[in-house]
Amino acid sequence: MALTSHSEDLAHLEGINYLFGYPISHSMSPLLHQTIYDALNLRWTQQLFESKDMAKFLQLTRDPKFFGASVTMPHKVSIVSHLDALEPAATAVGACNTIFVRKDLKTGQRRLIGTNTDVVGIRDAFYQNVLNPKEVFQERPALVIGGGGAARSAVYALRNSMQVSKIYLVNRDDFEVDAVMAHCKANGFGQDLIHVRDLKQAESLEGPGAIVACVPDFPPVTEAEKTARSIFQCFIQKKHKGAILEMCYHPHPWTSIAEMSQRAGWQVILGTEAMIYQGLEQDRYWTGRQISDMPVEQVKKAIASKLSKSKL
Template structure:
């Protein structure tokens, strides 16, 4: 651990790359449990590419920016705590990254480094690839997001812009986080239909959602605000219309309290690895120039499921 500008920076040795063909990084901290390199290796092996993604478990932005300059680098995945911090160092952003205000993927455009946000595609494709009839289940109906922050913004964008939800309910223990999400989304032109649902009694007066994205850790509610947010969620789950819920929390297990409550209430549960897979395939579309239809989706799902089962042993 080193210190830069009086701030503690967690750093790591530069990964060895000379024995590789082309390479990329997953930049974040902590990421030791990440299945991302395994996922991407499965794709590259299928496509016949001598490529690899390496973990850069670090908060050292200067190290990452130096490593980006390697001509053999095809791009990088960026995760917490860097999704916002990286933006000012990039040459350009895609419309999705600009709208969400966060970057999770960097790709080369000639000599430029461009940031995009494939979490939006990851959320949307999780529903489109797993729900039999989107027109009946969620298109034209309200959507719902549990949680706040950047993940919530990406989920709202997916529900509104990509999935055709008529409006979006926001449920969270912290009202200030909801207000920040609503303010941001409105400033970017996709927040006019957002509704902060703060009480169970309010939830009872509203139409049931067709698609829910849960972006909160798997902890039992303790504070009164957490308990009320859970009651709000349960009111929506018990409504007559049964849709699909994407549980973004999948580590160490995808079977969270919210997933169990949803399944018991008659909802289709989509586990968070689906979003990881589809956002990763979209990232590889930018990096490789290949369409996602050329990528081994079934094989990737098998590999991730096997790895996830190991973590539960």
């Protein structure tokens, strides 16, 4: 089926996309995208649609000015069944965070296509910040902390794009880890996954070179949470020091996990880096421009300025 980008029709016209999720009032996504649109002289905007109403959101996508959407929790999985097609990353991860519009050249019908740029955000957060990936994390084990959709995205990025040897999974909930492992294996990227269940097992394993932390910044309270934290601390104290991507950046990007990692000698990559690079990838789909043609440094400055003000 021959398709063309609907955003091409809006290049010189007013265009709109949405951030669809709940709650999202704290999101920096509109700032990120507006910085890009202004620099590219596009009369486009991203608006927050803070709602759980799927039907209302789908109605908004029928607006001729609509060219795409960012999708966040709790809709990343439920949106999939409402789309016309998915790109491989969204199919594999089982979640969509980006919708773009393509027009059927024969019928003129607008089709909603879903993809997952979270995996690109994770990949590029490492490759844009780690000077020597081969020495730091390639051909070494990696560690993913967490058990939700972000953990699946992390496994996909590590397995498909970062050349790691194996992937350790650590979480307070064993059932969630088992579900992540089952999903990854069923979708073709679950080889060499190891569920690390206790401190003794962690002590026996080779240290990781890349860590992706996908958990909120809360102190451990339950025994299961304390066990997961002790496993993490065991890994960062091992001889090899790599890079950790702390995906949590709200309400503050410098978390307790970031602090512990830095003290242990690890390079800390803030979660805003993954947010920025997944957003740039979204605009690659929407604008048809290459990321090299986008105001990357301007975006980083805008996000950093917003973060500095939020700390005041």
